[in-house]
Amino acid sequence: MTRPISILALATALAATTFAPAAANTTREDSTRVTTSAAAVSAASDIKPPVAEKRPHSYTHHGITIEDPYDWLYDKSYPVVDDEDVLDYVKAENAYFEAKMAAQEPLTEALFTEMRARIKEDDSTVPQKDGEFLYWSEFEEGAQYRKHWRKPVAGGEDELLIDENQLAEGQEYFRLGAASISQNGRYLAYSTDTSGGERYTGRIKDLQTGELLPDVLENLRGDLVWVANDTALVYGPSTEEWRTLEAKLHVIGTPVESDVTLYKEEDQSFGVGTGLTAQEDWLVIATGDNETSEVRLVPAANPTAEPILVKARKKGVEYSVDVRDGELWVWTNDDHINFRLAKAKLETPGDWQTVIAGSDEFYLTGFDLFKDFYVTEGRLNGLDQIQLRQYGDPAKITPITFPEASYTAGLSNNPEYDMKKLRLSYQSMVTPGTVFDYDVATSGLETLKTQEIPSGYDANLYTTERLTVQARDGTMVPVSIVMRKDRAEILKKAGIEGPGPLHLYAYGAYGYAIPPGFSTSRLSLVDRGFAYAIAHIRGGDDLGRRWYLQGKMFERTNTFNDFVDAGRGLIAQGYTAEGMVTASGGSAGGELMGAIINQDPAQYGAIVAHVPFVDVLNTMLNEKLPLTPGEWQEWGNPITDKAAFAYMLSYSPYDQVVAKDYPPMLVTAGLNDPRVTYWEPAKWVAKLRDVKTDDNLLLMKTNMGAGHGGQSGRWNSLKETAEEFAFILWQMGMAPKE
Numbered sequence: 001m002t003r004p005i006s007i008l009a010l011a012t013a014l015a016a017t018t019f020a021p022a023a024a025n026t027t028r029e030d031s032t033r034v035t036t037s038a039a040a041v042s043a044a045s046d047i048k049p050p051v052a053e054k055r056p057h058s059y060t061h062h063g064i065t066i067e068d069p070y071d072w073l074y075d076k077s078y079p080v081v082d083d084e085d086v087l088d089y090v091k092a093e094n095a096y097f098e099a100k101m102a103a104q105e106p107l108t109e110a111l112f113t114e115m116r117a118r119i120k121e122d123d124s125t126v127p128q129k130d131g132e133f134l135y136w137s138e139f140e141e142g143a144q145y146r147k148h149w150r151k152p153v154a155g156g157e158d159e160l161l162i163d164e165n166q167l168a169e170g171q172e173y174f175r176l177g178a179a180s181i182s183q184n185g186r187y188l189a190y191s192t193d194t195s196g197g198e199r200y201t202g203r204i205k206d207l208q209t210g211e212l213l214p215d216v217l218e219n220l221r222g223d224l225v226w227v228a229n230d231t232a233l234v235y236g237p238s239t240e241e242w243r244t245l246e247a248k249l250h251v252i253g254t255p256v257e258s259d260v261t262l263y264k265e266e267d268q269s270f271g272v273g274t275g276l277t278a279q280e281d282w283l284v285i286a287t288g289d290n291e292t293s294e295v296r297l298v299p300a301a302n303p304t305a306e307p308i309l310v311k312a313r314k315k316g317v318e319y320s321v322d323v324r325d326g327e328l329w330v331w332t333n334d335d336h337i338n339f340r341l342a343k344a345k346l347e348t349p350g351d352w353q354t355v356i357a358g359s360d361e362f363y364l365t366g367f368d369l370f371k372d373f374y375v376t377e378g379r380l381n382g383l384d385q386i387q388l389r390q391y392g393d394p395a396k397i398t399p400i401t402f403p404e405a406s407y408t409a410g411l412s413n414n415p416e417y418d419m420k421k422l423r424l425s426y427q428s429m430v431t432p433g434t435v436f437d438y439d440v441a442t443s444g445l446e447t448l449k450t451q452e453i454p455s456g457y458d459a460n461l462y463t464t465e466r467l468t469v470q471a472r473d474g475t476m477v478p479v480s481i482v483m484r485k486d487r488a489e490i491l492k493k494a495g496i497e498g499p500g501p502l503h504l505y506a507y508g509a510y511g512y513a514i515p516p517g518f519s520t521s522r523l524s525l526v527d528r529g530f531a532y533a534i535a536h537i538r539g540g541d542d543l544g545r546r547w548y549l550q551g552k553m554f555e556r557t558n559t560f561n562d563f564v565d566a567g568r569g570l571i572a573q574g575y576t577a578e579g580m581v582t583a584s585g586g587s588a589g590g591e592l593m594g595a596i597i598n599q600d601p602a603q604y605g606a607i608v609a610h611v612p613f614v615d616v617l618n619t620m621l622n623e624k625l626p627l628t629p630g631e632w633q634e635w636g637n638p639i640t641d642k643a644a645f646a647y648m649l650s651y652s653p654y655d656q657v658v659a660k661d662y663p664p665m666l667v668t669a670g671l672n673d674p675r676v677t678y679w680e681p682a683k684w685v686a687k688l689r690d691v692k693t694d695d696n697l698l699l700m701k702t703n704m705g706a707g708h709g710g711q712s713g714r715w716n717s718l719k720e721t722a723e724e725f726a727f728i729l730w731q732m733g734m735a736p737k738e
Contacts, residue, residue: 047099049698050092052686053085061621062642066655068618070683079197079242081671081678090671090682093700100699104726107735111524112722116715117455118520126435126448128423129153130415132185140165144713145174161188161207168194172705173672173712178202178223182230183280187252189224189233191217196672196707199238204252215252225274227283227303234262234274234283234303242626242674244271247285249303262303263287263296269629276300277323278369278417284321290510290633293318297349311350324369329355331367337545339364341376355394363544368411371418373440377410382478382542384409384515386424388440400438400445404428406466406480408515421446427518429464429482429532432457453520461485462526466516469569477562478542479570480516483531490529494734501605501732502531502576504567508539508559509588510634511548521721528734530582531575537562539588553636554643557651560595567596567603579605582728586610587676587708594653594684597662604663606731608724611673611708615680616652617645626674654684661694664731666724668710669702678702697731 054069075083101108124138133150140147145164151157161181168174177191177200186207191200202217202224217224221244222236232251236244245265250256263285265272272287283303285296292315296307310321310328319332328344336358344352356364356376362385364378376387386409388398402409407428412435414423424436424445432451439446463485468476484490491500503525507514514534522532536542539551539559551559567581581603585592590612597607613619620638623629636644649655665688669681685700692698701723703711710720729735 047096049096049689050089051689052089052682054690059621061638062645064645064649066617066649068683070686071618073682073686074677074679078677079672079674086679086682089686090669090678090702090704093682093685094702094704097699097701100697101723101727104730104735107729108719108722108726111725112719114455115521115524115718115722118453118457118523119714119718120452120454123452126423128413128415130181135415139714144168144715145176148179159207161205162190167192168713173707175709175712177220180224180226181207182226184230187213187226187230189226191220191224193707196670196703196705196709196712198674198707199242202233202235204233213252215250215256217250217256222273223275225276225283227276227300229301232303236272236274241268241624243268243630244273247272247274260304262298263307268623269632270294271630277321279324280417282323286320288313288318289630291316291318292633293320295319295321297321297323297346308346308349310344311352320366322367322369329367329369329374331364333358333545337549338362339545341367356389360544363541365541368414369417370414375411375422379513379542379544382513382536383407386411398443400424400443402426404431406464406516407431408517427451429480429516429518430459430462432518451518457523464516467573469566469573471558471562471565473558473561475538475558475562477538477566477569478536479533479566480536481531481533481570481575482522482526484526484529487529487531490527494529496529499571499574499577499580500529500531501580501582501734502533502567502570503728504533504535504563504570504581504583505589506535506537506540506563506566506585506592507587507589508537508551508563508585508592510539511541511545513540513542521718521725524722524725525728528729531570533566533570533575535563535566537566552634554647556635556647557595560592560599560651563592564596564600564603568600571603578603580732582606582608582732584608584610584724586612588613590614590676590681591616591653595651595656597665598653598656598658601660601662606728607663607665608668608727609665609681610668610710611670611676612653612667612681612684613676614653614684617648617655619677619680620648625677654680654687657684657687657691659691659693662688662692662696662698664696664727665698666727667698667700668720669700670707670710671702671704673707675708699727 055072057071058065058067073086075081075086121141125136127134127136132153135150137146137148143165145168147163148161150159164176171194173196175193179190181188188205188207191202193200200220202220204213204215217235219238220235221238225234227234232249234247234249247262249260249262265287269289270287275284281300283298283300287294292313294313295310298307299305317334319330322329326346328346328349330342330352333339338358340354340358341356342352342354362378362380366377368375373388378385386400390396409426412423412425421437421439424438427433435449437446437448464482466480468478471477526532537559538547541548570576571578582605590609591614593607593609594612594614620635638645638648667681667685669678671678711717
């Protein structure tokens, strides 16, 4: 018996080595060979930006009335968007984007070419054994998408499982979702999205015949889990509001209409997910929101049996579970903010006995159970930790150590319960993605693969630092930086004296830490004299769970202040100068971009906001939107809480736009985005155009056939990164001249 295989997990290492950091030695001197067309510049200068009509609309909550004249850009038939006025405006913005960027097309193409040259086109993951097969995925030269393969451990022919390129043929957008092999190795269940709306369609492939079974599961979210001796799948259907409130059982070969609901969640703010335990003998049905969990266990062989409730939900208590030899293991924050690890008997699943106590210093982020040992992961002073522990002696800790002072590392694809070697992933801001096998018996690290950069990369040309900057409330905020050692010489050749440009990136929400990892595309800025910095601001959990909590709800503005103060601190330390900081962020990080330009616009020379969550107040007031009920625990509920309404209003970027100068900006959106709906950036851009007092460039690009992540396919996605960098270089006066 083996753990279910996630093909996406198999592809993780490849994704890291394909899109993660690495570098070519392109300099500003090289880039000046690219020229722009005078005709294109002249034509673009004549184009006027779209002006969105203002239509009277207001709403009142808690005695406060808000005027919102751009509310009409929210098509009330969403997720269908067919309002001609809305579509005309979005298309007009796209036309304006294309016209203004036309003159930068040679630069965009040059950037794309050099970024692509850093990517090994015919790349593959390191094969990993799972049961009787070795599994891997690969890109063929020129291909946008992966192929997924396996072959028998005992020897035999390679077997093609999925060709994403074939599935994507004729589609404007394609993404592979869940994918898992049945335990007997015969069937492959997978799901696909062809709109970017993240409503997946599930299919089952018979790997013996190569045929698709007639079973089709529509409107999916989440995993596909094999149970009942490979005769059935557990899946999570999406509601009309794009919420997963059920775990359903589909018996292969039976009508979908007869599928059984194993669990249904009544709280609209919770979401349901499923999986198997380490020994695959229990089905885990978990439900929760951003701060509260509840878990049930059902025998995997008999999924319709009466479930075991591990412990009833209690607001603010999160937990996840695994089972080994009939013993329950629990990761929870019930008595310490940084989580503890506990055990319990299945007969008394709520009686948790501490195995590893919570610690103020060590942030326990998770655990994995194996046959002869278990692994804990966490962070110490913001640095990733991987520790092996013994079942009989939890005090005996074997840390896996790495050579650099700053890095990101973690367990990779380890599908079997009885693992003798652990697959690990590792990288730093100057070290390309590396795949290791860690020998449990000898504690030795074996390098299996290091990201190959065909155009060349010399780590000795770069330097990385981790420093702290003091925020306005005295909190010390970590910042990771990478730059060329010869940065001053590069800038001098470009005609820039003194501090050069610096790009600052952050996210700052949901407890998601931005690791100090490697990026090949990033080098296109760094090799032109930029410093590239990641601000580990509050709202992420970089320094522990409390770091996250200090950036949510009524402490949300700490996130924005940390970012602004990090930039100001880097200016004070001589890394850059006022007006030479460029910044980017997406989704909640896009909200961050909106907040910082409202607070301190003079600091920034260019801003890129991807699918920005900027209409915060309106979105949190609209409980019909897909994610809103589940987000109240992160942001607050302005419908019922007057204080939450007032606080949200005080920072919501859309509501706080005023008549003043703003930096040049590029804003992106996805028409099919279910996470940050297209009208948030559209309304924000429309309002900025109306009230801002500068003549700086403001562009919006909406992907008409994609969603939250932008275009699919590795080259299409890379082209969008090239567009972003071309915009930044252009606005910083570093684009090539004719």
